[in-house]
Amino acid sequence: MSDTQDTVDLSDQIARELPYLRRYARALTGSQTSGDNYAIATLEAILEDRSIIQGDMTTKVGLFKCFHAIWSSSGAPVVEDGGGALGKAQAHLASLAPNTREALLLSTVEEFTIAQVATIMTVSDEEAQHLIATARTDMENSVSGRILIIEDEPIIAADLSAIVSDLGHTVTGVGRTRADAVAKGKGDKPDLILADIQLADNSSGIDAVNDLLAELGDTPVIFITAFPERLLTGDRPEPAFLIAKPYKEDQVQSAVSQAMFFASTETLKR
Structure with missing residues (x-):
């Protein structure tokens, strides 16, 4: 298969998964604008180096893994406006252990397996399970x-x-x-x-x-x-x-x- 055909196939696969990446991004940030900005940054990174999502992983896992790398490196900001109700949301989120909310969303709403969550977040399977369990306890008890x-x-x-x-x-x-x-x-x-x-x-x-x-x-x-x-x-x-x-x-x-x-x-x- 030609490189051109490979590129077309990958583009089609990414297009099918993009709505779910955007859903995940919005849930993380609480903002459509902010979430979409992260999704765009993910696509730009893949355009520069499509090998990011090649190998044994599925296109969806690779797409989310690339997103998570960008999200984590930016400090995982939640809201752009620290005042009012959003400021209260940010205060709640600051009390959660790092990466727990992401792991819970990936596992439940996006329905990734523990192994896939671990791959996306670059942690062990055991750490992924621990993050999900911690998130459940912390979030259910906080609000x-x-x-x-x-x-x-x-x-x-x-x-x-x-x-x-x-x-x-x-x-x-x-x-x-x-x-x-x-x-x-x-x-x-x-x-x-x-x-x-x-x-x-x-x-x-x-x-x-x-x-x-x-x-x-x-x-x-x-x-x-x-x-x-x-x-x-x-x-x-x-x-x-x-x-x-x-x-x-x-x-x-x-x-x-x-x-x-x-x-x-x-x-x-x-």
Whole structure:
């Protein structure tokens, strides 16, 4: 196979994995702009030396490994503005042991194996396991709050309620439609919103979230949806936290704990 064909194939592989790298970057930084800047820097590094992601590792592992090297060398900054709610988020994050949050996100939300997390972070398998366990304990114990769930399937809503309650959070209500969710959110202001996209009566969870953010101001949001491609488009703005259905319990736990550190979520365009 020619070098040109190799380059085209690698570009296609990277393009398929890029939305997930951007998701990871946004979750780390709490900012779409900052996360995208790190993703761009990763692509630039690979363009200069594509051997970075060659060898035995998969394209996705190589892409994330390159990102992590850049992220770590920059000091892993979380927010650009130290004031207000973001300043509080930064204070929370400063209390966590280095690399623990990254390891937890890679393992749960991005679903890498322990061995892959170790490769990405350039640590041993044992160290990767230790980082993940430490992150779970530290994050679950550090922040608790009030959560609004926007979900039209009763079984899923009950499961999500149980998961967040087990983490020590309080569920303020469950909205099954856009109107129902907005009414519940305005009546009892949440610290975090967990939202599906497609709701009962064909209303939109995105519209419900936009209505609530316009009314309540900065509130972190996690979208849990069977249609992640509707939000991983590259258009602005995108959610910092996005989980695909069917989800795993530890994915929800990790995303909720992560999101509680951030108190700024940009309104989404449908």
